Amino acid sequence: MFLTDDYFVGFVEGEGMFYIGIVPSNETKSGWQIIYFFKVSQNPAGRQVLEELKKRLSCGYIKANSLSDKTDKSLAYVVRDLPSIRDRVIPFFNNKFVVKKDAFEKFKKVISLVSEKKHLTKNGIQEILDIAYSMNTRKRRVSKEKVLKSFII
Numbered sequence: 001m002f003l004t005d006d007y008f009v010g011f012v013e014g015e016g017m018f019y020i021g022i023v024p025s026n027e028t029k030s031g032w033q034i035i036y037f038f039k040v041s042q043n044p045a046g047r048q049v050l051e052e053l054k055k056r057l058s059c060g061y062i063k064a065n066s067l068s069d070k071t072d073k074s075l076a077y078v079v080r081d082l083p084s085i086r087d088r089v090i091p092f093f094n095n096k097f098v099v100k101k102d103a104f105e106k107f108k109k110v111i112s113l114v115s116e117k118k119h120l121t122k123n124g125i126q127e128i129l130d131i132a133y134s135m136n137t138r139k140r141r142v143s144k145e146k147v148l149k150s151f152i153i
Contacts, residue, residue, distance in 0.1 A: 003052050009096045011049060016040040016100065018107035020132035021140075022125075022147055030151055034119050034128060036110060037080045038089050041065045043073070050077040057092060059084035086111055106131045122151050 017039050025033035038060075042050055050062050060079035066072040079089050090108055097104050110128050118124030129144045 001048060001052060003049065003056075005056075005092070005096075008053055008056065009093065011053070012040055012093065013097060013099045015042060018100070018103050018135070020107060020110045020128070020135060022129065022132065022142070024142070030120065030125065032125065032147055032151060034110070034114055036082075036085065036107070036114065037078055038085060038107075039076050039078045041074050041076045044075060047075055050075055053077055057084075057088045059088050082111070082114060086115055103135050106135050122148070125151055 019035070019037050019039065021035040022032050023035055024031065027033070040050065040053065047062070054060050054062060054077055057079070059081070060077055062075055062077050064072075065074040065076040079085055090111065093104060094108075110131050113119060113124055113128055119128055126144075126148060129147060133140060133144055
């Protein structure tokens with residue numbers, strides 16, 4: 001099966017997401033960890049498309065989309081590691097989105113800040129929080145103020 005790059009761009013426009021979050025962490029000096037990932041979901045009949053995208057990007061993995069919802073049989077292709085996101089996902093999709101352009105640009109900015117280790121500073125965390133909290137508009141579990149107040153340098 002041969003799928004064009006344009007096909008994958010359209011597929012991700014409809015079914016993909018670029019996520020940035022921040023969670024408490026006992027394993028980091030700051031007390032917080034930046035979470036980032038690229039994900040595309042599809043029903044099981046579309047597994048081959050996910051496999052082709054994984055092959056095309058040469059990174060990531062395919063898993064059940066939801067471990068908690070047993071009625072959700074969909075699959076997800078996920079890329080979580082910084083080098084793969086920075087060196088494979090971003091260059092592949094750069095300047096190609098219409099619908100997801102804003103989310104992608106914000107995602108790129110955060111990945112750049114993390115790559116430059118800016119997330120290890122209070123100013124960097126502030127910038128990442130401002131970007132992250134303007135994306136994926138679902139209600140956040142932790143307020144920006146709480147993160148910043150408890151940020152350990």
